Amino acid sequence: MSALLEAERLRFAYGPRPVLDDVSFAIGPGELVGVIGPNGAGKTTLVRLLAGVLAPASGSIRLAERPLSEYRRRDVARRLAVVPQDAHVDFPFTALEVVLMGRAAHLPPLGFPRARDLAVARAAMQRLEVAHLEDRALDRVSGGERQRVLLARALAQEPDLLLLDEPTTHLDLRHQAGIHEVLGELSRSRGTAVLSVLHDLNLAAMYCDRLILLAAGRVLRVGTPSQVLTAEALGAAYRTQVYVGPNDATGSLVVLPLVRRRG
Amino acid sequence: MTLRPPYLTARRLAATTAVLAALLLLSIAGAMLVGPVRASVWRALTDAESTDHVILFRTRLPRVLLGAVVGGSLGASGAALQALLANPLACPHLLGISGGAAVGGVVALIAGAEAISFVVPLAAFAGALFAIGVVYLCARAGGRSTPYALLLVGVVFNVLASAAIMLINVIASYSQAHGVLFWLMGSLSGQSWQLIAAAAAYALAGLAWLAAHAQDLNLLATGEEGAAQLGVDVERARRAIFVAASLLVGAAVSVSGMISFVGLIVPHLIRLVLGADHRLLLPASFLGGAAFLVWADALARTALAPAELPVGVVTALLGGPFFLFLLRRELARAAS
Numbered sequence: 091m092s093a094l095l096e097a098e099r100l101r102f103a104y105g106p107r108p109v110l111d112d113v114s115f116a117i118g119p120g121e122l123v124g125v126i127g128p129n130g131a132g133k134t135t136l137v138r139l140l141a142g143v144l145a146p147a148s149g150s151i152r153l154a155e156r157p158l159s160e161y162r163r164r165d166v167a168r169r170l171a172v173v174p175q176d177a178h179v180d181f182p183f184t185a186l187e188v189v190l191m192g193r194a195a196h197l198p199p200l201g202f203p204r205a206r207d208l209a210v211a212r213a214a215m216q217r218l219e220v221a222h223l224e225d226r227a228l229d230r231v232s233g234g235e236r237q238r239v240l241l242a243r244a245l246a247q248e249p250d251l252l253l254l255d256e257p258t259t260h261l262d263l264r265h266q267a268g269i270h271e272v273l274g275e276l277s278r279s280r281g282t283a284v285l286s287v288l289h290d291l292n293l294a295a296m297y298c299d300r301l302i303l304l305a306a307g308r309v310l311r312v313g314t315p316s317q318v319l320t321a322e323a324l325g326a327a328y329r330t331q332v333y334v335g336p337n338d339a340t341g342s343l344v345v346l347p348l349v350r351r352r353g
Numbered sequence: 354m355t356l357r358p359p360y361l362t363a364r365r366l367a368a369t370t371a372v373l374a375a376l377l378l379l380s381i382a383g384a385m386l387v388g389p390v391r392a393s394v395w396r397a398l399t400d401a402e403s404t405d406h407v408i409l410f411r412t413r414l415p416r417v418l419l420g421a422v423v424g425g426s427l428g429a430s431g432a433a434l435q436a437l438l439a440n441p442l443a444c445p446h447l448l449g450i451s452g453g454a455a456v457g458g459v460v461a462l463i464a465g466a467e468a469i470s471f472v473v474p475l476a477a478f479a480g481a482l483f484a485i486g487v488v489y490l491c492a493r494a495g496g497r498s499t500p501y502a503l504l505l506v507g508v509v510f511n512v513l514a515s516a517a518i519m520l521i522n523v524i525a526s527y528s529q530a531h532g533v534l535f536w537l538m539g540s541l542s543g544q545s546w547q548l549i550a551a552a553a554a555y556a557l558a559g560l561a562w563l564a565a566h567a568q569d570l571n572l573l574a575t576g577e578e579g580a581a582q583l584g585v586d587v588e589r590a591r592r593a594i595f596v597a598a599s600l601l602v603g604a605a606v607s608v609s610g611m612i613s614f615v616g617l618i619v620p621h622l623i624r625l626v627l628g629a630d631h632r633l634l635l636p637a638s639f640l641g642g643a644a645f646l647v648w649a650d651a652l653a654r655t656a657l658a659p660a661e662l663p664v665g666v667v668t669a670l671l672g673g674p675f676f677l678f679l680l681r682r683e684l685a686r687a688a689s
């Protein structure tokens with residue numbers, strides 16, 4: 091299987107201290123990969139490197155077998171979509187206008203959306219249950235609604251690879267599961283690969299094919315959820331005791347922090 | 354807003370622009386009739402030697418047209434800069450370009466140029482070009498010029514420019530200083546047809562340049578990283594937009610002095626009513642800014658007739674309170 095995205099020996103630093111050190115992995119078509127790790131581990135930085143927003147100090151990123159740095163931005167945008175950790179929009183674009191922006195790289199520079207672009211955008215909004223927000227200004231919707239609109243914009247790009255930075259932080263229980271159902275469905279029907287930064291290890295256990303555990307800028311473990319989610323590896327990464335046990339409802343694992351009670 | 358469909362179509366763009374253009378033409382015709390003295394349109398049209406003809410077509414028309422050109426430039430560049438800085442309350446005079454133009458113009462005035470000669474606009478424009486270069490280069494680090502850096506450098510440059518103007522004013526004679534003050538507050542009178550034609554062609558070219566980047570502006574307004582990953586070559590787009598918008602502002606200040614609030618309020622209002630898509634917002638802000646300034650100048654001519662107010666005073670007195678109102682509303686919404 092040829093890799094869709096390959097990261098090799100990535101190193102990066104904002105200042106003198108390395109933030110990512112010797113990070114390597116590959117993602118194949120249709121794979122759902124979760125990136126987990128404590129605050130400040132370098133997860134968002136990794137997403138920004140893979141999105142081409144930051145350039146690695148050393149190491150290489152290859153998208154569809156070609157170095158990412160050789161692409162024009164428009165060509166990247168047709169293959170790869172990103173949903174950032176926190177995005178707010180101060181201008182009164184409607185939700186549909188924002189989702190249609192996902193089509194920009196598929197249209198000529200000043201082109202108006204064609205019937206197909208509208209259909210793609212509206213289908214994405216339907217999938218994420220934000221179709222009813224179509225004519226609402228994006229600076230007047232709730233945090234979770236905005237997050238789902240931005241996810242719909244990424245889907246409207248029809249990418250081969252989706253990079254998501256904590257896509258479920260603002261979402262309620264039902265939509266947390268719902269988004270992962272949508273992602274799984276996309277992976278099966280279109281072969282879309284997903285790399286998703288997740289703090290909820292139970293969601294990670296349930297929906298990801300593979301997990302990358304980052305701690306202090308290094309890859310601590312890569313593998314299937316049952317290989318990565320062990321009490322020992324998580325304990326080392328998060329520096330706290332955790333309980334890992336079977337999830338009887340889904341057959342995956344449950345992870346719980348063990349808070350030592352005093353007295 | 355429920356006034357508009359949820360996205361912009363080519364038809365709505367064409368129809369809205371046509372309506373606004375018609376309103377501007379009506380404004381131009383209407384404002385020509387407004388002034389301290391009454392003039393008969395009939396006599397002006399039939400007798401080219403009449404005083405009415407001179408008043409309407411040689412005094413008022415050039416002034417109204419220049420108002421339209423300047424207002425349009427300020428409106429469109431304001432809309433573009435607001436998206437560029439990802440800040441809907443940014444104003445085209447923030448970036449230091451106007452300060453540079455003002456210093457250039459003031460130097461020419463003090464050196465003895467007449468306020469209505471073409472020397473002053475040229476000197477002011479040279480000042481604007483200088484400011485554009487300095488601000489862009491100072492704000493650039495590591496091949497990038499962030500909105501934050503542009504804004505900060507621009508503000509500092511404006512402070513330096515106003516200090517320079519104060520210094521020049523202290524040295525200058527009383528009557529020169531008065532002339533400088535009047536020029537700075539903005540005036541649309543007394544410019545030649547050649548200058549107006551040149552300014553109009555220039556403004557339309559600037560508008561076209563900005564409009565070519567309308568989709569980039571849409572994406573930039575939703576954030577720099579988002580724009581990059583949606584396919585915008587951010588640094589290139591940003592440079593092109595900054596230069597185009599600055600050239601428009603610089604030219605506007607050069608031919609008319611500091612006219613504030615047009616570039617801030619017009620795009621803001623148009624966005625409220627017509628939405629944020631820059632393919633429509635840019636031409637609409639141009640036409641809206643043009644009509645706004647044409648009427649503001651009509652007021653400047655008549656409010657204290659026979660004395661005349663600097664048009665910049667009118668726009669500031671109208672725009673300032675209105676801006677505070679918008680700001681209060683914004684703050685109230687953010688707090689709720």
Ligand SMILES: Nc1ncnc2c1ncn2[C@@H]1O[C@H](COP(=O)(O)OP(=O)(O)OP(=O)(O)O)[C@@H](O)[C@H]1O
Pocket residue numbers: 104105109127128129130131132133134135136
């Ligand atoms: N713009 C920046 N300049 C300097 N240091 C930064 C910058 N952004 C992040 N860092 C630092 O880099 C490290 C990694 O940050 P990053 O945002 O990638 O962490 P993360 O794993 O996404 O954390 P979180 O779970 O809190 O989102 C942190 O130590 C952080 O302080």
Ligand SMILES: [Mg+2]
Pocket residue numbers: 133134135175255
């Ligand atoms: Mg993060």
